[in-house]
Amino acid sequence: MEYLKIKDEIKYHNQKYKIKREIEDVFIEEGYFYIEPSLYENLDGLESFYKKIGKDSLVKIINGNSDVVALRPDNTTNIIKNIIPKWKQGMQLKLFYNSSIFRNVNNSNIEEIKQLGIEYLGGFDFKSDIEVIVLALNILNKFNDKFIMEISNSKYIYGLLEDMNIDKIQEKQLKNIIYRKNKFEMLDYIKKLNLPSKIIDCLANIFEFQGNISQVVKRAEKFYTNKIMEKALEELIILGDFIKKEGYSKYICFDLSMITELDYYDGVIFKGYYPNSFKEIIKGGRYDSFTEYFGEKVSAIGFSVELDEIVNIINTRG
Amino acid sequence: MDFISIAISKGRIGKEASTVFKKIGLGDSIDINSRKLIFKDEKNKINYIYVKPLDVVTYVQNGVADLGVVGKDIILEKDSDVYEIYDLGFGRCKFAVAGKKNKPTHSKDKLLKVATSYPNITKKYFDKKQQKIKIIKLNGSIELAPLVGLSDVIVDLVETGNTLKANGLYIIEEMFDISARLICNRISYRFKYDRIFNLVEKLKELKC
Numbered sequence: 001m002e003y004l005k006i007k008d009e010i011k012y013h014n015q016k017y018k019i020k021r022e023i024e025d026v027f028i029e030e031g032y033f034y035i036e037p038s039l040y041e042n043l044d045g046l047e048s049f050y051k052k053i054g055k056d057s058l059v060k061i062i063n064g065n066s067d068v069v070a071l072r073p074d075n076t077t078n079i080i081k082n083i084i085p086k087w088k089q090g091m092q093l094k095l096f097y098n099s100s101i102f103r104n105v106n107n108s109n110i111e112e113i114k115q116l117g118i119e120y121l122g123g124f125d126f127k128s129d130i131e132v133i134v135l136a137l138n139i140l141n142k143f144n145d146k147f148i149m150e151i152s153n154s155k156y157i158y159g160l161l162e163d164m165n166i167d168k169i170q171e172k173q174l175k176n177i178i179y180r181k182n183k184f185e186m187l188d189y190i191k192k193l194n195l196p197s198k199i200i201d202c203l204a205n206i207f208e209f210q211g212n213i214s215q216v217v218k219r220a221e222k223f224y225t226n227k228i229m230e231k232a233l234e235e236l237i238i239l240g241d242f243i244k245k246e247g248y249s250k251y252i253c254f255d256l257s258m259i260t261e262l263d264y265y266d267g268v269i270f271k272g273y274y275p276n277s278f279k280e281i282i283k284g285g286r287y288d289s290f291t292e293y294f295g296e297k298v299s300a301i302g303f304s305v306e307l308d309e310i311v312n313i314i315n316t317r318g
Numbered sequence: 319m320d321f322i323s324i325a326i327s328k329g330r331i332g333k334e335a336s337t338v339f340k341k342i343g344l345g346d347s348i349d350i351n352s353r354k355l356i357f358k359d360e361k362n363k364i365n366y367i368y369v370k371p372l373d374v375v376t377y378v379q380n381g382v383a384d385l386g387v388v389g390k391d392i393i394l395e396k397d398s399d400v401y402e403i404y405d406l407g408f409g410r411c412k413f414a415v416a417g418k419k420n421k422p423t424h425s426k427d428k429l430l431k432v433a434t435s436y437p438n439i440t441k442k443y444f445d446k447k448q449q450k451i452k453i454i455k456l457n458g459s460i461e462l463a464p465l466v467g468l469s470d471v472i473v474d475l476v477e478t479g480n481t482l483k484a485n486g487l488y489i490i491e492e493m494f495d496i497s498a499r500l501i502c503n504r505i506s507y508r509f510k511y512d513r514i515f516n517l518v519e520k521l522k523e524l525k526c
Contacts, residue, residue, distance in 0.1 A: 106397070148508045181401040181507070210511075253508060275509045278381030 016311045020098060023116050023139060023305060030135055032096040032118050037078035040069045046077065049264050049290070059102040059110050071102035071110075074262060076287070076302055079119055084294035092122040117284070117304035121291075125299055129235075129268050129286065130242045132301050136282050137248050140272045143310055147281070149251055149272045152258035153236050154265045154285065156220075159228030160202065166193055179259040181207055198224040209256035213240030216254045239268060264290035270303070277313045281306055321363050322506075322513055325383035327371040327392070331498045334408040335387045339366075342520040372396060375501065384506035385514065390496035391475055395436045401502040404518050407525060409498035411477040413439065415491040418464050433463030434473040443473070443493055461485040 043058070050058060050073060059071040072078050075097050083093070096118045105111045118135070120128045133151070140147040157178070161171055170193060177186045183204070190200055202223040209220045217233055225233070236254060243252055260269050260283070267286030274281055284303020291298040326332045332350065339345025347359040348366050357366040367383055371392045378386040378400050386400070389409055393402065413436075433454045434440045444451045454469050461481055463469040471490060476482060482489065500521070502514060 150508065181403055181502075183403070184405040185402070253511075273505045273508055275505070278379075278503060278505050 012311075012315075015314070016307065019143075019310055019314070020116065020307060022142070023307075024096070024098065026135070026139060026142075027096040027116075027118055030094070030131075032094040035079060035095045035097055037072060037075050037097055037099050038082075039072060041072045041078060043068065043070050049077070049262060057103045057105070059104055072099075073103060074101050075099055075115060075117055075304065076119060076262075076290075077264075080287075080291055080300070081294055083121065084291050084296055084298060087122075087291075087296050087298055090122070093119075094123075095119045095121070114307040115304040116307055117302060119300065119302035121298050121300050123299050123301070125267075125286075126235075126238060128299060128301050129239060132284070132303065133239070133243070133268070133270060134246055134248070136270065136272060136284065136303050137243075137246070137251065139305060140251075140274075140282060143314060144274050144276075147251055147272055147274050148253055149248075149270055149282075150258055151236070151239070151252055151254050151268065151270045152256050153232035153267060154258075154260065154269050155232035155235075155267060156229050156256045157259065158266065159226050159232060160199065160224070162228060163224075163226055164193070164195055164199060175259050178206065178257055181257065183207055206257045210253060212249070212252070213237060213254050216256060220256060235268065260285060264293075266290070267301070274313050276316060277309050279306060279309050281309055319363050320510070321365050322385065322510060322517075323365040323367060323383040325367045325369055325374045325377040325386040325388075327374050327388045327498075328368050329371070331371070331387060331389055331409045332368055334498065335406070336366075338406065338408065338521070338524065342524055344517075344520075375400065378501050378503050381503050381505060384503050384510055385517075386501040387498055388501060390499055391436065391439070393499060393501065394496075395438050397438070398501075399504065401504055401507055402499050403502045403507075403514070404500035404521060406498040406500055406521065410495065411475050411497075412495045413443075413473065413493035414476045414489045415471050415473055415493065416461075416464075416476070416482050416487045417471040417490050419486055419488050430471065431469040432471055432473055433460055433469035435460060436473060439493075440473045461487055 047055060058073050060068050061071065063069055079095065079097065096116070098116045100112045100114050103111050103113065118132070120132050123131070137149060140149065166174070174189065177189055187204060190203055205223060209216050213236060217237060220233060240254070243249055258269060264287045265285040266289045269285035270283070271280045272282035282303050282305050284301070286301040288297055288300055291300050326335050336345050336348040336350050339348065344359065344362055344364060345366070347357040349357065355368050359366070367377065369377060371388055374386040374388040375392060375396045375398045377383040379398050387406065391413065430449060430451045431454060432440055432444070432451045433456050435456055435458065437453045437455050440453055454463065456463060460472045460474045463472055464487065465485060476489065479489065500518070507514060
């Protein structure tokens with residue numbers, strides 16, 4: 001067996017560097033400014049946002065004052081926390097970062113995940129939604145033209161949950177089942193929750209609310225909706241139109257049953273995939289109410305790019 | 319058209335899976351008695367891969383297989399990031415806590431010792447009940463543990479209950495039901511949605 005040589009290793013690092021530069025160039029060209037998130041994250045009060053990834057997966061350390069802090073588990077939180085308290089009305093910030101996040105994985109190994117990403121703060125809602133999504137699409141298109149972007153609006157499921165009157169634990173359980181597209185267990189579970197039959201019908205069919213935007217709207221419209229859910233659909237329709245104009249329609253799959261790993265999104269959410277990779281390449285969304293948590297509600301949307309995964313698919317392609 | 323790969327649990331579930339796939343006109347290339355691990359179906363563009371149950375989840379999660387047929391017990395035991403798109407209905411059995419008949423399970427001041435080959439499921443279950451336990455992980459013949467004094471009770475899959483009976487054990491508490499599931503890689507779900515959807519539809523028709 002031939003083992004990795006220094007030469008190969010350096011080649012790999014440089015290839016990664018080149019791709020990183022390429023993506024950064026796109027960000028800079030689009031008017032984004034570089035920001036460096038700090039390595040540590042004070043966890044006070046933030047646990048609720050890390051529900052899905054679980055407390056165990058945060059890499060914790062004890063600092064000199066015996067406080068428990070975490071190695072940053074995501075970049076957005078870190079950036080928002082520093083910027084929002086100093087926010088002035090009318091500001092517009094386009095920021096990009098290039099930094100790792102850290103997670104505990106199985107058997108207590110620490111995983112360092114290299115991410116590049118952007119945050120667009122204070123933009124006009126729709127305009128920034130579209131700008132950011134098109135930017136994400138352009139980046140996906142750069143490295144492989146066979147990609148799919150999944151899009152939804154987190155308000156849809158949020159709206160549905162609003163009318164269910166269930167507690168936090170049940171909500172978490174239900175979201176987990178939806179995340180796993182587990183129709184069978186969901187039907188079983190919602191029977192126990194004593195929900196109105198209209199909501200049950202909607203949940204029972206939620207996994208069929210996917211496809212292109214007109215298919216999704218046609219299917220979802222037949223079932224239960226409330227004001228929040230209608231708004232979610234309306235926003236997606238407008239977004240669908242714009243994506244069509246940009247010529248990216250065939251790459252898009254809307255899926256109303258989409259659930260995100262981090263729980264702070266409240267608007268459009270999206271994930272980008274390549275066929276020869278088995279991780280999300282891009283993930284992001286709108287998170288206005290998350291900024292409110294740090295003092296002021298600011299229009300905010302962003303995404304992150306998994307650098308290592310892009311390098312991998314380029315290498316396997318040869 | 320691309321191939322679809324289906325990882326299937328070796329053993330009882332694998333046998334039943336081959337019958338089910340044959341019934342919907344797909345599994346003709348599978349020969350359970352052969353020592354081969356991959357069965358290629360050129361006509362329908364499907365690869366069947368036979369692997370150990372725990373590995374089914376690993377194969378699917380890493381995208382080496384698009385779909386997997388595996389027991390719910392394995393899915394619960396192994397924290398995984400896959401979609402569970404269909405309940406195949408076969409391989410039904412239940413998880414249960416079992417122990418010796420006519421014997422107190424443990425004295426009050428001691429930790430409850432539980433033998434099992436499913437440490438994660440066991441830990442979660444007793445955590446919920448707020449019962450402190452000590453887990454003894456075994457890889458088979460779990461029923462032996464209480465008999466030789468290795469543990470107070472066991473947590474294991476029970477199908478007919480015959481093995482328990484034969485060893486003088488009885489079910490103290492039923493935990494939950496399980497069956498074989500069709501799991502799906504999250505990215506394959508997107509890229510091969512139509513084919514996967516068609517397969518599930520065929521399986522559904524069979525059940526009706």
